[in-house]
Amino acid sequence: MTRARAIVLWCAVCVLAACATTPVQPWQKRQLAQRAMRFDGGNALEADFATQVATSREAARGGDGVGGGGCGCN
Amino acid sequence: MTRTPPPPHSLLAAALALPGLALAPTAARAERPPVDGEVSLRYSHYQEYQPGAERIEVVLPALFVLLPVADDWTLESQIALDSISGASPLYHDTLSGASGIGVDDVRRSIDVDATRYFDRASIALGASVSREDDYDSNAVRVVATFDSIDRNRTITIGAGTSDDTIDSVNGVAENEQRRTHDAQFGITRVLTPRDVAQATLTYAHGSGYFDDPYKVLDRRPGSRDERALSLRWNHAFERSGSALRLAYRLFDDSWDITAHSIDAAWEHPFANGWVLVPSLRYHSQSAARFYFDPPVGSGFVPGEDYTADARLSAFGSVTAGLKLQVPFGQRWRSDFKLSFYRQRSEWRAFGEGSPDLLPVSARVFEIGLTYLY
Numbered sequence: 001m002t003r004a005r006a007i008v009l010w011c012a013v014c015v016l017a018a019c020a021t022t023p024v025q026p027w028q029k030r031q032l033a034q035r036a037m038r039f040d041g042g043n044a045l046e047a048d049f050a051t052q053v054a055t056s057r058e059a060a061r062g063g064d065g066v067g068g069g070g071c072g073c074n
Numbered sequence: 075m076t077r078t079p080p081p082p083h084s085l086l087a088a089a090l091a092l093p094g095l096a097l098a099p100t101a102a103r104a105e106r107p108p109v110d111g112e113v114s115l116r117y118s119h120y121q122e123y124q125p126g127a128e129r130i131e132v133v134l135p136a137l138f139v140l141l142p143v144a145d146d147w148t149l150e151s152q153i154a155l156d157s158i159s160g161a162s163p164l165y166h167d168t169l170s171g172a173s174g175i176g177v178d179d180v181r182r183s184i185d186v187d188a189t190r191y192f193d194r195a196s197i198a199l200g201a202s203v204s205r206e207d208d209y210d211s212n213a214v215r216v217v218a219t220f221d222s223i224d225r226n227r228t229i230t231i232g233a234g235t236s237d238d239t240i241d242s243v244n245g246v247a248e249n250e251q252r253r254t255h256d257a258q259f260g261i262t263r264v265l266t267p268r269d270v271a272q273a274t275l276t277y278a279h280g281s282g283y284f285d286d287p288y289k290v291l292d293r294r295p296g297s298r299d300e301r302a303l304s305l306r307w308n309h310a311f312e313r314s315g316s317a318l319r320l321a322y323r324l325f326d327d328s329w330d331i332t333a334h335s336i337d338a339a340w341e342h343p344f345a346n347g348w349v350l351v352p353s354l355r356y357h358s359q360s361a362a363r364f365y366f367d368p369p370v371g372s373g374f375v376p377g378e379d380y381t382a383d384a385r386l387s388a389f390g391s392v393t394a395g396l397k398l399q400v401p402f403g404q405r406w407r408s409d410f411k412l413s414f415y416r417q418r419s420e421w422r423a424f425g426e427g428s429p430d431l432l433p434v435s436a437r438v439f440e441i442g443l444t445y446l447y
Contacts, residue, residue, distance in 0.1 A: 024224075031310040031312065039319070041319060045138050046442065048136075054355075057436070058417075059331045062276040063303060063325065064274065067233075067235065
């Protein structure tokens with residue numbers, strides 16, 4: 001487990017910090033601004049329901065936000 | 075190939091403000107200045123079953139409103155009403171409905187988030203309230219984001235707390251309490267004009283009542299520490315206008331559960347503005363250290379932790395979904411989504427699944443309507 005976590009962390013650091021990419025200019029971000037490029041897919045209700053389905057059937061949660069409320073656990 | 079055009083002013087404004095990429099559920103979506111208002115209605119239907127029997131059914135109408143206020147505030151609210159009915163397992167895959175006692179509950183919930191935007195930062199305050207016959211929850215959160223000067227990197231820091239009260243209808247749990255504190259740290263990075271990535275760490279510490287009062291012999295530790303690391307990567311295809319969203323989450327907790335989840339969605343626009351979104355998810359988890367295989371009661375020692383809740387067993391699951399999004403003019407769009415979920419012990423990765431459990435399946439149908447203004 002510790003080893004798996006270390007590998008994943010290392011990958012994350014590589015992707016987000018070490019990659020020496022050329023800085024992207026504002027006028028180059030048109031495609032990134034599409035709703036489809038949002039991490040929640042651009043639909044809050046759809047993303048929340050998918051999370052609710054997963055957390056009510058499985059033991060894992062988290063990795064997205066904080067301060068969620070409710071059970072919905074049947 | 076063209077994608078459904080959003081209101082004309084918004085795409086350029088959003089592009090200039092990137093990384094403007096919304097956070098996932100329950101967080102304040104606070105990573106870009108407000109440009110569009112939104113009203114969404116969604117109806118979801120969930121039916122779960124196992125071989126020979128139907129289990130829980132959930133009907134969920136929900137409303138989401140995003141309201142830009144002045145130039146630098148947004149208010150977001152989400153209201154949902156879950157109606158839950160049907161048979162739920164008493165232990166392993168033995169259902170409550172078999173003894174004539176099923177679940178019949180309504181959950182009412184509201185989330186409100188207010189976000190203030192600054193030049194290269196934002197701060198969001200949010201609250202959630204949820205009410206069921208047997209479970210009340212109140213939560214608050216604060217999430218701040220900080221952009222680099224070139225807006226190619228965003229740091230997200232958040233903290234929240236929730237207070238839950240459990241009052242089971244069978245009298246097993248009476249006014250039991252649970253309190254959870256959680257925190258998040260995330261980095262979002264624009265890598266190229268077509269790639270953006272995000273890494274988020276979350277940590278939650280809960281203490282109080284964790285037993286499931288409806289499960290036979292269930293007794294769990296009085297605290298739970300959960301850690302999750304999620305990695306997300308989105309890629310836009312220039313020629314087709316498609317977008318690929320990939321996500322991986324590593325989870326572990328103080329109950330000895332380790333889980334891996336992989337999500338992929340491919341959003342493909344057609345020339346008439348319709349968008350097709352196939353998606354696939356795989357999840358695998360190990361069992362909690364106090365989960366015991368069938369028959370029920372095997373391994374049970376009075377006064378020690380024990381569960382026969384199959385959700386804490388070792389298994390793998392696959393979800394396959396297909397969504398069709400149809401626009402109406404510039405501001406309206408509807409979508410229809412069908413997905414299937416299947417959970418099997420044999421599908422666990424990196425180890426054996428828990429034996430002697432029936433597979434669990436579910437089908438989900440969703441229909442949504444969104445108005446952007």
